[in-house]
Amino acid sequence: xxxxxxxxxxxxxxxxxxxxxxxxxxxxxxxxxxxxxxxxxxxxxxxxxxxxxxxxxxxxxxxxxxxxxxxxxxxxxxxxxxxxxxxxxxxxxxxxxxxxxxxxxxxxxxxxxxxxxxxxxxxxxxxxxxxxxxxxxxxxxxxxxxxxxxxxxxxxxxxxxxxxxxxxxxxxxxxxxxxxxxxxxxxxxxxxxxxxxxxxxxxxxxxxxxxxxxxxxxxxxxxxxxxxxxxxxxxxxxxxxxxxxxxxxxxxxxxxxxxxxxxxxxxxxxxxxxxxxxxxxxxxxxxxxxxxxxxxxxxxxxxxxxxxxxxxxxxxxxxxxxxxxxxxxxxxxxxxxxxxxxxxxxxxxxxxxxxxxxxxxxxxxxxxxxxxxxxxxxxxxxxxxxxxxxxxxxxxxxxxxxxxxxxxxxxxxxxxxxxxxxxxxxxxxxxxxxxxxxxxxxxxxxxxxxxxxxxxxxxxxxxxxxxxxxxxxxxxxxxxxxxxxxxxxxxxxxxxxxxxxxxxxxxxxxxxxxxxxxxxxxxxxxxxxxxxxxxxxxxxxxxxxxxxxxxxxxxxxxxxxxxxxxxxxxxxxxxxxxxxxxxxxxxxxxxxxxxxxxxxxxxxxxxxxxxxxxxxxxxxxxxxxxxxxxxxxxxxxxxxxxxxxxxxxxxxxxxxxxxxxxxxxxxxxxxxxxxxxxxxxxxxxxxxxxxxxxxxxxxxxxxxxxxxxxxxxxxxxxxxxxxxxxxxxxxxxxxxxxxxxxxxxxxxxxxxxxxxxxxxxxxxxxxxxxxxxxxxxxxxxxxxxxxxxxxxxxxxxxxxxxxxxxxxxxxxxxxxxxxxxxxxxxxxxxxxxxxxxxxxxxxxxx
Numbered sequence: 001x002x003x004x005x006x007x008x009x010x011x012x013x014x015x016x017x018x019x020x021x022x023x024x025x026x027x028x029x030x031x032x033x034x035x036x037x038x039x040x041x042x043x044x045x046x047x048x049x050x051x052x053x054x055x056x057x058x059x060x061x062x063x064x065x066x067x068x069x070x071x072x073x074x075x076x077x078x079x080x081x082x083x084x085x086x087x088x089x090x091x092x093x094x095x096x097x098x099x100x101x102x103x104x105x106x107x108x109x110x111x112x113x114x115x116x117x118x119x120x121x122x123x124x125x126x127x128x129x130x131x132x133x134x135x136x137x138x139x140x141x142x143x144x145x146x147x148x149x150x151x152x153x154x155x156x157x158x159x160x161x162x163x164x165x166x167x168x169x170x171x172x173x174x175x176x177x178x179x180x181x182x183x184x185x186x187x188x189x190x191x192x193x194x195x196x197x198x199x200x201x202x203x204x205x206x207x208x209x210x211x212x213x214x215x216x217x218x219x220x221x222x223x224x225x226x227x228x229x230x231x232x233x234x235x236x237x238x239x240x241x242x243x244x245x246x247x248x249x250x251x252x253x254x255x256x257x258x259x260x261x262x263x264x265x266x267x268x269x270x271x272x273x274x275x276x277x278x279x280x281x282x283x284x285x286x287x288x289x290x291x292x293x294x295x296x297x298x299x300x301x302x303x304x305x306x307x308x309x310x311x312x313x314x315x316x317x318x319x320x321x322x323x324x325x326x327x328x329x330x331x332x333x334x335x336x337x338x339x340x341x342x343x344x345x346x347x348x349x350x351x352x353x354x355x356x357x358x359x360x361x362x363x364x365x366x367x368x369x370x371x372x373x374x375x376x377x378x379x380x381x382x383x384x385x386x387x388x389x390x391x392x393x394x395x396x397x398x399x400x401x402x403x404x405x406x407x408x409x410x411x412x413x414x415x416x417x418x419x420x421x422x423x424x425x426x427x428x429x430x431x432x433x434x435x436x437x438x439x440x441x442x443x444x445x446x447x448x449x450x451x452x453x454x455x456x457x458x459x460x461x462x463x464x465x466x467x468x469x470x471x472x473x474x475x476x477x478x479x480x481x482x483x484x485x486x487x488x489x490x491x492x493x494x495x496x497x498x499x500x501x502x503x504x505x506x507x508x509x510x511x512x513x514x515x516x517x518x519x520x521x522x523x524x525x526x527x528x529x530x531x532x533x534x535x536x537x538x539x540x541x542x543x544x545x546x547x548x549x550x551x552x553x554x555x556x557x558x559x560x561x562x563x564x565x566x567x568x569x570x571x572x573x574x575x576x577x578x579x580x581x582x583x584x585x586x587x588x589x590x591x592x593x594x595x596x597x598x599x600x601x602x603x604x605x606x607x608x609x610x611x612x613x614x615x616x617x618x619x620x621x622x623x624x625x626x627x628x629x630x631x632x633x634x635x636x637x638x639x640x641x642x643x644x645x646x647x648x649x650x651x652x653x654x655x656x657x658x659x660x661x662x663x664x665x666x667x668x669x670x671x672x673x674x675x676x677x678x679x680x681x682x683x684x685x686x687x688x689x690x691x692x693x694x695x696x697x698x699x700x701x702x703x704x705x706x707x708x709x710x711x712x713x714x715x716x717x718x719x720x721x722x723x724x725x726x727x728x729x730x731x732x733x734x735x736x737x738x739x740x741x742x743x744x745x746x747x748x749x750x751x752x753x754x755x756x757x758x759x760x761x762x763x764x765x766x767x768x769x770x771x772x773x774x775x776x777x778x779x780x781x782x783x784x785x786x787x788x789x790x791x792x793x794x795x796x797x798x799x800x801x802x803x804x805x806x807x808x809x810x811x812x813x814x815x816x817x818x819x820x821x822x823x824x825x826x827x828x829x830x831x832x833x834x835x836x837x838x839x840x841x842x843x844x845x846x
Contacts, residue, residue: 016090018378019138021318024149030060031147033154038144042131042162042200047108048118052145058097065092067145069107076104090141105145113739114781115267117142123264125222125705130201132263132278136271138377140193151317151423153190159183162200169218169259170198171275189254190421192315197273199261206231210239216259222705223284230285240340241302245309250413254313260301264706265741267780270300272307286707287676290639292594295342303333314416317423319380320371324429326384327369327392334393344555348594350529351559355566357390358534361454363825365818369395370426370449381779382818394532395448401485401530402444403437411436444483453479455533457525460508471514473525475504489527490520494551499527522548529556534567545582550589562599569610572832575840576610579603580622588629593639600627600647607651608753609795610833616753623651636670645671649680655690675703679711687752689720710745717749720758729762732789733773740781747788756793763791767802770816771809779815787819795830
């Protein structure tokens with residue numbers, strides 16, 4: 001991984017080595033860390049002072065610790081001062097170790113604007129300052145000196161000096177306040193370094209207690225009214241999650257208090273720091289949202305809480321077992337939410353999360369759920385993807401189905417009890433599950449966890465006289481045939497007649513129990529969505545979808561069918577136009593706003609990329625017309641209305657209608673034209689060339705907030721002029737002063753399908769300049785930037801040729817190589833979809 005920092009003496013930028021697995025194993029064999037004392041002084045505006053005292057035991061005489069200072073002040077090992085030149089890059093070389101050791105490092109550390117290390121943010125709404133620490137994946141060394149790997153867990157005692165008017169929170173409760181500007185926190189239980197955090201600033205707090213656990217919610221002062229409005233809902237989600245997880249695990253929450261801090265300019269959705277979860281403050285909704293977004297927030301909160309057991313209490317030994325964290329948290333987040341206020345959460349998982357997993361698992365960059373070889377931390381960062389999250393969660397759901405839920409939960413409880421406050425591996429978990437279920441899971445785990453790629457299931461039906469003469473399921477895979485336990489659903493007039501459970505093994509599995517049954521209107525594989533596999537329909541199933549989808553009562557079945565249609569389009573098995581035709585016929589009757597919003601989102605992708613350019617106008621017309629139909633029938637002020645309006649705005653070319661809305665004319669009854677919806681409307685007008693920089697400035701004057709600044713950046717990058725594109729490109733590629741979120745907004749605004757010709761000069765510049773851009777930025781920033789600003793609308797073989805030339809270089813960091821590989825493979829599929837459309841068009845004319 002290419003890293004950078006300001007060197008301690010000159011301020012120049014230099015590369016940092018990524019910790020390898022071999023290095024981590026050697027260090028873990030030598031070092032046991034007992035405790036950290038971390039003292040931070042946050043009173044300066046440009047850097048912060050950190051003093052770290054690490055007590056550790058050694059079984060050898062040499063090792064190294066990590067730190068990334070702005071200025072290294074002193075290093076003392078066992079009472080002896082070391083020359084600051086002992087710092088080699090980010091590594092402090094330590095020699096002459098004894099059995100018991102103390103390392104004391106004092107340094108000035110740099111605040112970040114990238115969401116890594118200690119991020120500093122000044123709120124444009126009121127000028128107040130906010131800090132938070134993001135130490136994942138190996139960024140603890142940007143905050144304090146440490147042994148930065150997940151299996152060297154230790155206790156942490158944190159002390160902070162800061163503005164006395166601030167609120168300061170951390171993993172542990174405050175133990176004392178010796179002075180108004182001083183916070184001393186209680187020592188934590190043993191934690192991995194990547195889980196240590198704090199948040200400091202003018203945060204607005206709300207407190208409760210549940211089941212003896214102190215609870216806190218925190219946000220910026222400028223968002224206080226929105227947090228107060230939603231506090232009851234947020235606490236209810238928290239309380240339900242605690243109750244469900246206590247029932248599932250039989251082990252109480254182990255970290256004393258549970259704060260949830262909604263922090264500005266966060267990179268991830270949320271981070272599972274024990275006792276002090278950090279979440280992006282977009283989840284404190286300042287504008288109207290759909291029930292889809294409320295459900296997504298609830299699932300995220302439950303996901304992070306599940307990490308308290310899987311990830312925090314029991315931590316993976318190395319990043320190859322990342323799935324022990326993320327797959328379990330994703331599975332449990334949906335399971336817990338489905339047991340609470342969102343009973344249809346699994347339908348969301350089926351249509352949204354699994355689509356991400358299927359896409360990732362079919363790219364050249366795919367990897368096993370339990371990757372066998374993660375060579376270093378840089379590679380580990382690229383594996384936080386749809387495989388580690390969605391596929392892993394789906395595989396766990398299949399495992400629970402395969403061994404039985406009681407045995408599954410018993411194995412999890414035994415695993416947690418055996419490894420609490422320590423580290424564990426895949427082998428440890430399989431041992432516990434084998435013991436609990438009485439089944440040897442090694443044979444099951446090999447194809448499911450150690451081998452990549454996704455299976456496809458197809459029905460093979462012989463029908464005579466209105467009955468199934470024979471039924472079989474064909475399983476195909478590019479790698480290995482896996483055992484599946486699935487349901488087969490027979491549906492008549494929208495209702496499930498029956499579900500038959502079947503164990504699949506081998507290429508073709510007969511289902512004799514269905515022979516002789518009357519044929520159903522719809523024959524659905526993987527009914528209930530209990531396995532991870534793409535499914536296909538028989539010919540009559542495809543044909544009946546326009547009539548069947550609106551009548552199906554089960555939202556998970558509807559989600560599965562929409563997913564099957566998208567899979568077939570993405571695989572170029574069916575024309576992309578079929579998706580739009582089905583949307584127009586079936587979607588206006590959809591009752592689930594989650595399915596509604598996801599289908600409209602996917603339809604926009606079809607229009608923007610998969611249909612030929614000559615057909616795009618018609619595709620947009622179909623989406624806009626469908627959105628208008630849904631809007632006409634939607635309840636005023638409801639989720640369906642808002643989802644339909646968003647789709648209509650993204651697809652319409654009726655600029656006068658949208659200008660009228662901004663002026664307050666013709667706004668649908670009940671629709672709140674609030675800050676974010678106004679920005680979305682303005683952005684569409686900018687893209688279409690009917691709003692300019694003056695309109696953007698005027699809107700920003702109405703909305704001088706962080707959200708407004710991000711929207712303004714996106715709009716400026718979308719202005720259809722050569723000058724605007726060049727300004728945006730320079731910001732993206734050279735400006736290190738802008739924050740992560742403003743950079744991301746600029747990237748997302750740069751390419752527009754209406755502006756392909758305007759962006760043409762930047763296709764070659766992307767491939768020529770990205771390596772240099774990557775050398776100047778952190779890996780996390782590179783991954784997001786390289787993906788967001790890839791020329792995805794330059795749908796041509798020449799784009800792929802340029803990508804191949806870039807990928808042929810042997811000096812690309814994993815953070816750059818992975819998004820380019822993925823985007824190039826997506827473009828391969830887009831070209832295949834367009835080629836299919838051309839063949840269908842020729843055949844139709846013939």
